[in-house]
Amino acid sequence: xxxxxxxxxxxxDIDNTLLTGxxxxxxxxxxAADPELAAVxxxxxxxxxxxxxxxxxxxAAAEHTAAVTGWQFAAAECGWGRKSDxxxxxxxxxxxxxxxxxxxxDDPVERAEVASALPQVxxxxxxxxxxxxxxxxxxxxxxxxxxxRRGQLYAERRQRQAARQSFGGTRDEFLRSVGTDVSIAPAxxxxxxxxxxxxxRTRQFNSAAGQRQAPPxxxxxxxxxxxxADRATDVLTVRLQDSFGDDGLVGACVIDRGDPAAxxxxxxxxxxxxxxxxxxxxxxxxLTRRAASQGAQALRVPCTIDERNLPLRLALAGAGFRAxxxxxxxxxxxxxxxxxxxxxxxxxxxxxxxxxLPGLASWVHPDxxxxxxxxxxxxx
Amino acid sequence: MxxxxxxxxxxxxxxxxxxxxxGELLALPAGTPLFGEAVALDSLxxxxxxxxxxxxxxxxxxxxxxxxxxxxxxxxxxxFVAARRARAG
Numbered sequence: 369x370x371x372x373x374x375x376x377x378x379x380x381d382i383d384n385t386l387l388t389g390x391x392x393x394x395x396x397x398x399x400a401a402d403p404e405l406a407a408v409x410x411x412x413x414x415x416x417x418x419x420x421x422x423x424x425x426x427x428a429a430a431e432h433t434a435a436v437t438g439w440q441f442a443a444a445e446c447g448w449g450r451k452s453d454x455x456x457x458x459x460x461x462x463x464x465x466x467x468x469x470x471x472x473x474d475d476p477v478e479r480a481e482v483a484s485a486l487p488q489v490x491x492x493x494x495x496x497x498x499x500x501x502x503x504x505x506x507x508x509x510x511x512x513x514x515x516x517r518r519g520q521l522y523a524e525r526r527q528r529q530a531a532r533q534s535f536g537g538t539r540d541e542f543l544r545s546v547g548t549d550v551s552i553a554p555a556x557x558x559x560x561x562x563x564x565x566x567x568x569r570t571r572q573f574n575s576a577a578g579q580r581q582a583p584p585x586x587x588x589x590x591x592x593x594x595x596x597a598d599r600a601t602d603v604l605t606v607r608l609q610d611s612f613g614d615d616g617l618v619g620a621c622v623i624d625r626g627d628p629a630a631x632x633x634x635x636x637x638x639x640x641x642x643x644x645x646x647x648x649x650x651x652x653x654x655l656t657r658r659a660a661s662q663g664a665q666a667l668r669v670p671c672t673i674d675e676r677n678l679p680l681r682l683a684l685a686g687a688g689f690r691a692x693x694x695x696x697x698x699x700x701x702x703x704x705x706x707x708x709x710x711x712x713x714x715x716x717x718x719x720x721x722x723x724x725l726p727g728l729a730s731w732v733h734p735d736x737x738x739x740x741x742x743x744x745x746x747x748x
Numbered sequence: 749m750x751x752x753x754x755x756x757x758x759x760x761x762x763x764x765x766x767x768x769x770x771g772e773l774l775a776l777p778a779g780t781p782l783f784g785e786a787v788a789l790d791s792l793x794x795x796x797x798x799x800x801x802x803x804x805x806x807x808x809x810x811x812x813x814x815x816x817x818x819x820x821x822x823x824x825x826x827x828f829v830a831a832r833r834a835r836a837g
Contacts, residue, residue: 533769539788573791644792678810682794685816686783715814 372505373467375417375490376569377442378497379455380405381473382423382433385494391429398429401436404498405472409439411501415508416515418442418462418522422454422471442522451478452485462522463640465571465676470506472497510565514616521641524613531612540729543646547611550650550732553741555596555603555620562617563592563603566637572679573619573638573648575671592622600626601634602740606651608642618642619651630666630718631659636680643679646729652687653726657736660721668692668718681717687726689717752834756805757826763800764822767793778823789819807832 383390386406389399409419421430421444430444443461445454451473459466467488473479474494483491492500500506508515528546535542555563571577595601606619619638625631633655638648659667669689671680692715734741757778764787765773773787782789789797798809807829809818818828 536769538770539768539790539793572795644790646790648791673814675810678798679791679795681810681816682789682791682819685819686789686791686794691814 372503373488374508374568375470375505376464376468377418377420377458377462378412378470378472378500379420379422379458380409381451381475381478382421382425382429384474385472386421386433386437391423391425391432398432398436401433402494405494406437406439408497408501409437412506413439413519414516415506415511416518417506417508418518420444420458420462421446422451422458424448440519440523442519443526450481450485452482455482455486455489461526463572463643470500508565509568510561512562512565514562515565517616521613521615525641528610528612539644539646543610543729544731547609548646548729548731549609550647550729551607552604552651552654552732552734553607555592555605557593557596559605559617559620560592560596563605563620566617566620566639567592567635570637570639571676572640573636573643573683574677575633575636575669575680577672577674577677577680595622600624606638606647608645608647610645615639615641619647621651621655623655625662625664628662629664630668631664633667633669636669646731648680648683649686649726650729650732652683652689653728654732654736656687656719656721656725657728660725661737664721666718666720668716670714670716673713673715684717687719689719691715692718750830752830753823753826756830756833757822759804760797760801760822760826760829763797763804764793767796767800776822778821778826780822782819782821782825787822794819801829805829805833806836 380386386402387399388402391398413419419439419441421433421441423429423446425446427444427446430441430446434441443458445457447454451471455469455471456466459469466486470490470492471479471482472492472494473482479491479493482489490505514521531546532542535545592603595603602623602625604621604623605617608615608618619642621633621637622635623631624634636651638651656667669684671677671684673681728736761774761776764776765771776787780786802808809816809825809828812832813828818825
């Protein structure tokens, strides 16, 4: 059976947890931070794990907690509702599955409420949280520059969402107005750690989702490296930025050109952070145009079917792909460790490349019909 | 269109207008392609739309329609949802 799901975000209580007292009872001198837990925030944050707050307090308590712990929280739910509702909201705000959350609270009643309503959440006492840094579910196998900046990237995402809500126009008009820039390029060796991290973390937008039934995060480290050397395979990276910030490498795909008439996308993955920003649509439009310009007549995307990767199916449907054949269980096409159990339901989505192709937004480059640029130079 | 399909289509227009913040979608003709330029349904909005359909109408489009053909136009989606509700109800 699979190992523990990696924790992507820790949701913290404030009173008598991150603070050494009760915010509203302290009067003019709000309590200080718990030094031991402040160190845990920094340790886990350095591994790319997000932190959020869920507290029965006014919002001022979250501001105070951020100030005394010196930490930028990715989300905060302050109010007097149920903590399980706060966790559900935080997961939705951050685009994360509830099963990737951990929850830390000194109050046994709150812990019991969350454990009962959301059994997939890891529920910890503050004392347990001080040891969590040593546990496998809090120890991602690879930590990249993107991961260390993750808290800041989510803050930029909140600003972008606020701007989007007050914008009023269509999504494409908004993306253009904020200077969205999607660039597609061959992967280089310096991209390998980030590719492995994306393979381990992406779920909603991963064509091989659910096939990795060994402990999540265990991707054969040399899988992508081996593909870089294969002349019939392209490993392409997708980078995203706009006026709010640079998200770096947010997606990738592995294309098998072994059959020049029908290219196969062996793996397609995009960070959930990039959802709603046109990246999936851009990549699929680019791929169909690229394959067509190189003489291919069809493009195939073998894809796991489950309830979590619906966003990928929607993007495929929007780009004109159809499920050509459904495979209840079969050999995996993605990075699957040998001996993994049978894969879940899957289908091969495909489309012909004759006739009109999906439109390519003006902010996507390079031109898919131009020769591919070289991989980015290796760092010296 | 039957009355049930009409009512479903009205509900779907409301959901789309709320999700996108675009009031003009309340007047969307039934034949409008959802993936086309007027609505430009993307993966995020599509996911939220199907989740809301499941909550409001009790129909799990994603589980019953592998290819998501139901999402071709507003009208096909309304017919799909109304037919599943009639069968269940």
